[in-house]
Amino acid sequence: MRQDSSITEIKGIGEKTKKLFEKMGVYTVGDILLHFPRNYIQYPHPVPIDEMTAEHMQTEDKLAIVARIERTPVTRSGRHMQVTLLVIGSPGHQIQLIWYRMPYIRNTLTHGKYFVFYGNVHIKDGKFVMEQPVVYTPEAYQEIENCFLPVYTLTSGITNNLMIKTMRQALDEEELLTDFLPGEIRTRRELCEYNYAVKQIHFPDTMERLIEARKRLVFDEFFLFIMGMQYQKEKRTRQENRFVMEHPEFVEDLIQKLPYELTGAQRRALHDVTENMQGPYAMQRLIQGDVGSGKTILAFLAMAWCAQNGYQSAIMAPTEVLAQQHYETFQKLCEQFGLHFPVILLTGSMTAKQKRSAYERLELYENALIVGTHALIQEKPTYANLALVITDEQHRFGVRQREEFAQKGDMPHILVMSATPIPRTLAIIIYGDMDISVVDEVPARRLPIKNCVVNTAYRPKAYAFVADEVKKGHQAYVICPLVEASEETQGENVIDYSKTLMEELPSGIQVGVLHGKMKSSKKNEIMQEFAENKIQVLVSTTVVEVGVNVPNATVMLIENADRFGLAQLHQLRGRVGRGDAQSYCIMINASSAKTAKKRLEILNKSNDGFFIASEDLKLRGPGDFFGIRQSGDLVFALADIYQDAAVLQEASEEVKTILEEDPELTEPGHHILQKKMMQFQEEQLSKMNL
Numbered sequence: 105m106r107q108d109s110s111i112t113e114i115k116g117i118g119e120k121t122k123k124l125f126e127k128m129g130v131y132t133v134g135d136i137l138l139h140f141p142r143n144y145i146q147y148p149h150p151v152p153i154d155e156m157t158a159e160h161m162q163t164e165d166k167l168a169i170v171a172r173i174e175r176t177p178v179t180r181s182g183r184h185m186q187v188t189l190l191v192i193g194s195p196g197h198q199i200q201l202i203w204y205r206m207p208y209i210r211n212t213l214t215h216g217k218y219f220v221f222y223g224n225v226h227i228k229d230g231k232f233v234m235e236q237p238v239v240y241t242p243e244a245y246q247e248i249e250n251c252f253l254p255v256y257t258l259t260s261g262i263t264n265n266l267m268i269k270t271m272r273q274a275l276d277e278e279e280l281l282t283d284f285l286p287g288e289i290r291t292r293r294e295l296c297e298y299n300y301a302v303k304q305i306h307f308p309d310t311m312e313r314l315i316e317a318r319k320r321l322v323f324d325e326f327f328l329f330i331m332g333m334q335y336q337k338e339k340r341t342r343q344e345n346r347f348v349m350e351h352p353e354f355v356e357d358l359i360q361k362l363p364y365e366l367t368g369a370q371r372r373a374l375h376d377v378t379e380n381m382q383g384p385y386a387m388q389r390l391i392q393g394d395v396g397s398g399k400t401i402l403a404f405l406a407m408a409w410c411a412q413n414g415y416q417s418a419i420m421a422p423t424e425v426l427a428q429q430h431y432e433t434f435q436k437l438c439e440q441f442g443l444h445f446p447v448i449l450l451t452g453s454m455t456a457k458q459k460r461s462a463y464e465r466l467e468l469y470e471n472a473l474i475v476g477t478h479a480l481i482q483e484k485p486t487y488a489n490l491a492l493v494i495t496d497e498q499h500r501f502g503v504r505q506r507e508e509f510a511q512k513g514d515m516p517h518i519l520v521m522s523a524t525p526i527p528r529t530l531a532i533i534i535y536g537d538m539d540i541s542v543v544d545e546v547p548a549r550r551l552p553i554k555n556c557v558v559n560t561a562y563r564p565k566a567y568a569f570v571a572d573e574v575k576k577g578h579q580a581y582v583i584c585p586l587v588e589a590s591e592e593t594q595g596e597n598v599i600d601y602s603k604t605l606m607e608e609l610p611s612g613i614q615v616g617v618l619h620g621k622m623k624s625s626k627k628n629e630i631m632q633e634f635a636e637n638k639i640q641v642l643v644s645t646t647v648v649e650v651g652v653n654v655p656n657a658t659v660m661l662i663e664n665a666d667r668f669g670l671a672q673l674h675q676l677r678g679r680v681g682r683g684d685a686q687s688y689c690i691m692i693n694a695s696s697a698k699t700a701k702k703r704l705e706i707l708n709k710s711n712d713g714f715f716i717a718s719e720d721l722k723l724r725g726p727g728d729f730f731g732i733r734q735s736g737d738l739v740f741a742l743a744d745i746y747q748d749a750a751v752l753q754e755a756s757e758e759v760k761t762i763l764e765e766d767p768e769l770t771e772p773g774h775h776i777l778q779k780k781m782m783q784f785q786e787e788q789l790s791k792m793n794l
């Protein structure tokens with residue numbers, strides 16, 4: 105077996121399973137090895153039933169309980185299924201074990217013998233119960249105790265067990281992966297060997313080794329990312345400005361016609377942009393601004409200015425919903441200002457006919473404002489006089505994507521917009537040579553969002569509050585972590601929740617549903633109806649997280665708020681508080697864990713993205729890196745720019761050293777590195793396009 109062998113060479117993977125793996129972007133043995141766990145299960149030390157305390161019982165985590173079987177399990181036939189019951193322990197320390205549809209479990213549970221029961225304990229009808237516990241003999245349990253069992257991201261049809269089996273086989277091959285990192289860097293930065301790191305990240309022997317493995321792989325991700333950005337740097341050094349814009353008074357004139365005043369920060373950022381576009385060099389600028397700080401209008405003004413100068417400009421949004429929204433906003437703005445510039449939309453979900461028409465217009469109109477998704481770079485449109493490309497990255501760092509976009513024109517101006525609150529020192533590394541403008545002010549008239557973190561008992565009040573706001577003419581978002589009910593993952597789902605809300609809310613309130621599994625056209629239709637207030641309450645997954653702008657919405661109700669990352673919650677909350685009315689964010693915490701409460705408290709206290717990111721970091725312990733990731737971007741599988749800031753710095757220094765010596769990576773020792781970097785970039789691009 106080789107790194108590039110097809111996964112069908114692994115025992116047990118036939119054509120059918122291969123197809124399922126391909127859905128996850130796994131084609132080769134090497135790919136599967138780089139499909140890292142998203143978490144680990146660590147089996148706890150088993151506690152004898154008589155030593156169980158109330159504190160034990162109330163934990164969120166799964167427990168392992170040792171007990172002697174002193175009663176005979178009973179199986180009852182219920183209406184739908186057979187239920188097997190067994191009580192373990194003595195009065196004061198009793199737990200009822202329940203198995204559904206497993207009458208045969210009785211044969212295992214021999215009277216007088218000891219067993220370990222593994223599962224969640226909770227209270228049902230006033231009793232402590234453990235439902236569907238996994239049963240082990242004490243000897244069998246000893247083998248798995250203290251092991252880290254990897255938990256993988258899966259696709260329907262592939263179980264975690266299959267993943268583990270496959271991974272073990274692939275890892276059994278000796279030294280399958282070539283270490284691409286030069287030895288001296290490994291020594292200097294105290295990084296372990298590549299094959300070892302990959303083995304340990306899947307099946308860590310100890311926590312220390314897991315930390316060691318992770319550090320190496322995080323370093324790799326940063327290293328390849330920065331290397332990709334800096335490679336062949338001459339190409340990216342200051343380019344002469346081929347599209348010198350004239351008549352800045354045109355922009356000033358539009359600003360005067362806006363229904364609001366630009367904030368000081370918006371003005372400063374815009375000034376940077378206009379100065380660049382008139383200056384001697386092509387612009388390469390990042391505009392970084394918190395949610396709702398008003399970046400879109402800046403993009404529009406720059407694009408309109410291009411059009412006025414007779415040039416094309418294009419903005420690429422990360423989702424179809426957002427592209428559609430920008431398209432409509434830009435059309436409206438043109439109309440309001442009496443500008444007759446063509447606004448053209450191009451997205452992947454458009455029909456072939458619509459696309460053809462868009463292509464024709466792209467070629468024809470040299471003063472068009474173009475709005476789209478990845479389709480702007482994926483498909484083959486030919487632009488005419490493209491002078492400005494804007495990537496609305498939100499919180500994804502798509503270096504390669506950005507570059508491909510720029511290559512659609514002849515050294516156009518480049519503007520990147522991001523809502524990720526990263527400190528300047530990190531931004532300089534992540535965004536390479538770009539200049540940075542920070543929009544660190546929100547429009548003055550805006551009232552700060554009022555937050556609250558509540559438990560599930562508060563739901564009826566929350567619904568009444570939503571109904572009240574709707575009565576006042578406002579709208580609400582309700583976010584659930586899941587699309588539909590799932591056996592594996594607990595939590596609220598959009599489908600069932602919307603039905604509940606339809607029953608709970610007064611009739612006359614329209615409840616809409618939105619999630620990622622819907623077709624793009626359907627998503628757009630629903631968003632449109634919400635924007636027009638034909639839908640008052642939108643029950644959605646996090647697809648609305650990025651950039652959606654419906655200023656009339658004043659309530660953001662987040663179910664299972666404990667399940668989301670703080671950065672993600674901050675983004676979600678940013679969907680409200682975008683108009684003049686008072687807005688509210690209600691976070692429902694379904695977890696009793698102390699850490700969940702503490703994390704949500706941070707959001708409760710502050711509406712400032714920077715503060716939230718730094719506080720979240722403080723709460724994390726050394727081994728706490730697989731929980732909910734802060735930056736949540738798509739480029740890095742493991743790395744987190746906040747938590748791993750020190751490694752990011754180290755990787756950046758090493759890239760600098762290598763490229764100073766061998767800018768083209770042509771030295772023999774750097775061949776594999778160069779190949780690996782290209783591969784990383786390809787993967788990065790394909791992830792963006794998913």
Ligand SMILES: Nc1ncnc2c1ncn2[C@@H]1O[C@H](COP(=O)(O)OP(=O)(O)OP(=O)(O)O)[C@@H](O)[C@H]1O
Nearest residue numbers: 364365366367395396397398399400401523547651
């Ligand atoms: N100076 C301003 N005064 C009042 N309202 C403004 C101002 N600038 C922008 N807005 C309005 O604020 C809302 C949010 O702006 P915008 O959509 O540009 O935010 P954003 O920075 O892109 O945020 P996000 O990262 O959440 O997408 C819009 O409805 C916009 O019209």
